[in-house]
Amino acid sequence: MARRVHQGSVYNKERTKKKLIDAVGRILIREGFQNIKVNKIAAVSGLSKKLIYNYFGGLEGLIKAYLEQVDFWKIEEQKLDNGGKSALPEISKDFMFQLLRDDFEYLYESAEMQKIVLWGISVKNKTLRELSDEREELGKRVFEKADAFFENSQVDFRATVAILVSSIYYMVLHAKTSGSRMCGIDVSTKEGKERVLKALERLIGQTYKYAGYAL
Amino acid sequence: MARRVHQGSVYNKERTKKKLIDAVGRILIREGFQNIKVNKIAAVSGLSKKLIYNYFGGLEGLIKAYLEQVDFWKIEEQKLDNGGKSALPEISKDFMFQLLRDDFEYLYESAEMQKIVLWGISVKNKTLRELSDEREELGKRVFEKADAFFENSQVDFRATVAILVSSIYYMVLHAKTSGSRMCGIDVSTKEGKERVLKALERLIGQTYKYAGYAL
DNA sequence: AATAAAAGTAACCATCTGGTGATAATTTAA
DNA sequence: TTAAATTATCACCAGATGGTTACTTTTATT
The missing domain is CATH 1.10.10.60 (Homeodomain-like)
Known part of the structure; x- marks a missing residue:
């Protein structure tokens, strides 16, 4: 045999x-x-x-x-786990901005991830849906902590982050494919990217401020 | 003959x-x-x-x-022209929010526009590019007026609007195709949509406030 | 009514698609 | 070294693809 x-x-x-x-x-x-x-x-x-x-x-x-x-989110998970320890860092505005900034940079550099994100909004597919859900699951811990943080404020933290993350996704895809501007801004130039990142940072900062935190 | x-x-x-x-x-x-x-x-x-x-x-x-x-933007143009008159309304925060809200509602209801937006970030195509540029041209007047408005402020108005518009596009496409949530929010439910719109309104409001306007 | 231009169809072609059954090459165990 | 199981290829199939050629039907004019 x-x-x-x-x-x-x-x-x-x-x-x-x-x-x-x-x-x-x-x-x-x-x-x-x-x-x-x-x-x-x-x-x-x-x-x-x-x-x-x-x-x-x-x-x-x-x-x-x-x-x-494909393990995009697993990389992010390590970051959240802070190098092995399962203690989640403080959900400060700096932490949130770093998260968004990293998301932006990573998506911008990874043609593979761009295609997968596009795929996800182009067709219904069980595995893609699972990938999306997996990602949601990953964010869950951050949001649970943040929910407590913003509990008695006027800020809808989840809705705010959903807006900011979504914008990053669309702007990168738009820039990479169409190559044209959005509201006069081209994020594929250094200047355009900086402007958007700065605006993101301001929006987060004001969100925290509005909630009564000077973090 | x-x-x-x-x-x-x-x-x-x-x-x-x-x-x-x-x-x-x-x-x-x-x-x-x-x-x-x-x-x-x-x-x-x-x-x-x-x-x-x-x-x-x-x-x-x-x-x-x-x-x-296809004349999505022409419809919008009429709105900007205020019914025939070419005088542009004041770029108040209410005006901007209305613009974004209408964008959201229209895209959400129009399967055709969803497909075209998706198309635009999926493939390089001359006509689609022209359509995108045409849209940019349409926003130009609003932005020129707004630029003056925010001239001496710390606010990058264009970058801010680019973020908010992009987020609407992505969130709608994500909801319509994947059907899954984003940061725990599902904009295809009435509640989810309201949360996002409210957060958009707050972000615009704070943007104006930050610039020193209480409009 | 005859007729020539315009409008439209059907059949066909080469190529590419997803999918399979027969066969060949390699590997490992005896 | 040989034989059987595993790994892999090739040739083929039916159907869809973009594109063309030869043809028919309708229309407007005389």
Whole structure:
């Protein structure tokens, strides 16, 4: 009888699966989710498309596998955990601004994340929805702490952060794709980005001030 | 010799062109820009796809014709013109909030506009770019007036409005497609929408206050 | 009513799509 | 070294794709 798993230099299931997943990522970045198709994956990976069906049960399964190994939010989680400790830092205005600023910078630099964010607002997809929910779950701890913080204030902290995060998403996608301005501002220039970040910082600052905190 | 243009009840060029353009709109709303294809247009319109090539030189030309007859911003222009008069109303915080609120409501209700906004951040397209620039041009007058208004303040009005408008776009698209929450808020519920609008109003109000205006 | 231009269709083509069944190459265990 | 299980490819299928060519129907004029 032969052994179960092959680990040879030519035939290697796990390595091949990874190659297929990687091909999905490369196509996504270069051409967007609309162009993730079995024939293209086969061409890009240099493998037979049959393997997509053998190993993932079809394109959907492969896409699911790809999305599940994307770990944007896990990186953020580490930050929240403050390097291993599970103690959440104070939800100060500086902390919030840092969070938003990092979000902005990261999304701006990551073509992959841009495509995934776009994907998420383009089609209904179970795995993408799960990814979105996962992210919500991640923010939950921050918001629970913040809810207490803003409890007796006139500020709707969640609504405010939803606005600011959303704006970052849209502005980056708009700048990266259309290349045109928004209200006369182009965030793909250093000056435009600084203006937006500064405005974000002011809005957060005023939100805290309005709530009665000088933090 | 026969006449140039046919206007019969069966053969009618202009009417047919309109039918093709309408088909593009219907497909866009139902299935998104990715599914605007010659065969589908032919099926939806009940016409031969050959006509797309005859009358518009191809799919691109038809799509261009479709986009050019979309007049979202023209509606807004009327509002700015205050019913024929070209005098621009005062750029008060109430005026700005109304503008944003209307933007929100309109986008939220118009599946067509949602698809076009999404289209604009999904692919590079000359006509879409022109549409975006046209919109910028429309806002120009408001901003020029506002620039003077906020000249000696610490407020970057353009950056602030860019943030607020962008957030509306993203939140609506996110809610309509993904259906999931953002920071715990679901703008497709009445409660969620009210929270976001209220937060927008507060942010605008504070922006004016920060600039030294109690308007 | 005849006719030529204009308007519109249907059939076809090459290419690309997702998906499968037969077959070949590699690997490992006996 | 050989044989069977695993890994992988290739050739093929039916259907959809964009695009064209040959053709028919309607219309307006004479």
